[in-house]
Amino acid sequence: MISELDVIRRIRQQGTLFDANLLKGVGDDCAVFVTNAVETVSLITTDTLVEGVHFDLNWHPADRLGHKAIAVNLSDIAAMGGTPRFALLSLAAPSNLALETLDLFMQGFMAALAKYNVSLIGGDTVKSDQGLVLSITLIGEMDKQQVVYRSNAKPGDQIWVSGFLGQAAAGLEICRQGHSALQRNYPELVAAHLEPIPEMALGRALANSGLISAMIDMSDGLATDLAHVCEESAVGAIVHAERLPLLPSTQQAAKSLGLDPRQLALAGGEDYRLLFTAAATANKNIQEMAHHAVGGQLHMIGEIVEGQGVFLHSGEQKDRIDFQGYDHFSPGL
Numbered sequence: 001m002i003s004e005l006d007v008i009r010r011i012r013q014q015g016t017l018f019d020a021n022l023l024k025g026v027g028d029d030c031a032v033f034v035t036n037a038v039e040t041v042s043l044i045t046t047d048t049l050v051e052g053v054h055f056d057l058n059w060h061p062a063d064r065l066g067h068k069a070i071a072v073n074l075s076d077i078a079a080m081g082g083t084p085r086f087a088l089l090s091l092a093a094p095s096n097l098a099l100e101t102l103d104l105f106m107q108g109f110m111a112a113l114a115k116y117n118v119s120l121i122g123g124d125t126v127k128s129d130q131g132l133v134l135s136i137t138l139i140g141e142m143d144k145q146q147v148v149y150r151s152n153a154k155p156g157d158q159i160w161v162s163g164f165l166g167q168a169a170a171g172l173e174i175c176r177q178g179h180s181a182l183q184r185n186y187p188e189l190v191a192a193h194l195e196p197i198p199e200m201a202l203g204r205a206l207a208n209s210g211l212i213s214a215m216i217d218m219s220d221g222l223a224t225d226l227a228h229v230c231e232e233s234a235v236g237a238i239v240h241a242e243r244l245p246l247l248p249s250t251q252q253a254a255k256s257l258g259l260d261p262r263q264l265a266l267a268g269g270e271d272y273r274l275l276f277t278a279a280a281t282a283n284k285n286i287q288e289m290a291h292h293a294v295g296g297q298l299h300m301i302g303e304i305v306e307g308q309g310v311f312l313h314s315g316e317q318k319d320r321i322d323f324q325g326y327d328h329f330s331p332g333l
């Protein structure tokens, strides 16, 4: 049986990074930090991961889960263009949770915080009767003038995504099916599910460039995340099926799993790549900036149009696909 004190002590043992603006971290009712710059805004985001819904400890190594738990929050800060600063970790743990699992989780969690220069400043621990629940709040900051919202996409803008899609969904399915040959053959797909890497540098570079109009990170799949941008911006969108960025490995793995790779890209979710829009005149500058600033690969997949709805064009065929991505309250793929 573990006690709350065990859990808190183990978390506090990990210490906290030094930050000159942090007056009080773990150990009081609230964390206290100085924000005095008029032109700087704070960004706050929170995400919860539930065992059995978002992760399965049977195949998810606890240290990689620790990394993922913070990565999914970092990705939200990246999607605004900001810099992450402070994290709060709330943990609901079953009393039979192995302390080794908790230690391993904290190892991965703290390593990820250190990598992105984020300080753990507090949180809460409670008992759970039904598996492990991880809730993380992340606080970031950025220049007020450079914040990129979802709500400013304009008709005529081009739609871009960073990196490749469908990898995490393919990786999840490989793990779920316990397919050891595919696990060996496609470690990059499995890693995309177990330990996604948020696009911090790219998000910041895009926001700094002033070239883009709207941005979101892709947590629920292109069909749903693009629909959020369209709804917030009161516009529609056309995505060209042949432009969907799918790696050959994703296509091959999908074939072995009996899945449609296009469906993985549109509805799979959890890729945590960035989706953004920009005027067509910025096309060349964006490609150059991405290439030089972060060495990232960007793909232009469609355009924003007047009206509403997200449409997938494939040759003559036009399908409406908005909100056909991952839905937290309906069965998965």
Ligand SMILES: [Mg+2]
Pocket: 075, 076, 079, 216, 217, 218, 219
């Ligand atoms: Mg998000």
